[in-house]
Amino acid sequence: MFVVSDKPPSSALAVRDIAQKEARLYGVGIGPGASDLITLRARAVLKRTPVLAYPCPPGSESLARRIAAPHRRRNFFWRRRVVELPIAMTLDARRFPDPAAYASAARAIESHVRAGRSVAYLCEGDATLYGSFLYLLPHLRDVPVEIVPGVSAPMSGAALLQTPLAQGNQCFAVLPASASPQVLEKALQACDNVVFVKVGKSFRKICTLLQKNDRMRNARYVAYATFPQQYCAPLSALAADASFRAPYFSMIFAP
């Protein structure tokens, strides 16, 4: 299903070699939000690639583009060619992405790469964790692909809370809050520490699940980690407030 090579790629990418490399598509993890949580490699790729691609909700601003924006003035990369992938930031759209939109973006990316122009596809957090990049890959034909790993949301939330994702022999899981309660409960019972991501409308469902499994007491809520409006609080306090609404980019940590 994916464009995968089983032979190991070349060793660690030297920043100054990017411009000399064969044209390719980079899946670039740009980090969880704060502009200085991007890696040196990701920034080097953004600087050197002539084409930028990113997901963009129709009629709205692209979050990935916004996270990358502080690197803009120095790089002038906003003046370059752009491929926008129209994709709604809702769970349904992510579960059932529009194949036509991905196919159309894939054709545009292919034509750039075949003309010798590398493309950097911006991915919030890390490209391999719930990213639109993963849906794009199967649509691509004969395009060299390289993924630049990034700092993802669970790590940024744990850093804010100063809580371990896992230590010693603990098992740790990342669970999409939109999955069925049965699936979530099984994973919750099997793992020591759990992070529910993309909480949004599933907030009450997760609270009920944690209450039922006696995992509410130390659970904590985090929204917009590393953004200026970041916020964290004990989950029990928020669960008691019937008017509380969680945004899409929020997480619940249940140790």
Added chain:
Amino acid sequence: MFVVSDKPPSSALAVRDIAQKEARLYGVGIGPGASDLITLRARAVLKRTPVLAYPCPPGSESLARRIAAPHRRRNFFWRRRVVELPIAMTLDARRFPDPAAYASAARAIESHVRAGRSVAYLCEGDATLYGSFLYLLPHLRDVPVEIVPGVSAPMSGAALLQTPLAQGNQCFAVLPASASPQVLEKALQACDNVVFVKVGKSFRKICTLLQKNDRMRNARYVAYATFPQQYCAPLSALAADASFRAPYFSMIFAP
């Protein structure tokens, strides 16, 4: 158990503000291995903090120090004060860390911070995922702590394999290969995608477990991801070789 504040810390740390901040202990995720997979914020902290601390196996080289070394010439940080935490990189030592070693490192760090000198504690990958930093925190008294999240090993392995950690409504788990087969099996059955970390001597145990649960066919092995000697291969090929030995820093991805 941990030094945790429930009020949200200040907004995204501006790189040039670090020098002006109140002295503190930074837990710095320095990434999975390649020197350019460090974040801008982590590099800025390494540059500005007068004291470095890191885990170091007795009589051997510190891997964290080696990962950070390429940033050395420009920063001259190797000339600064250093706190070494002697800790063996074995599972037993991590499960049952020597409290005396941590307490002694904690006293040294406290004295630096009280004298107004910030300390950067180097953590391979991310500080909150199986790091020695987590064991250090409970030993500290009245020291401001800030964690800088980093790119962790599962993300770097998934980038190398170009495989999703999770997409859509999938559940994803990170499991320490040294845990009991019963614990691992329960988590394996509850999650769509699983990454076994710190494989080492548990290699055969994991192969048996995956075979039993019919998860062997697409499983893949990754060692030293992002290091020059990085290597990946289908797990079934390695499992058939009775002489194969996995190093401590290896992972198995089971979709």
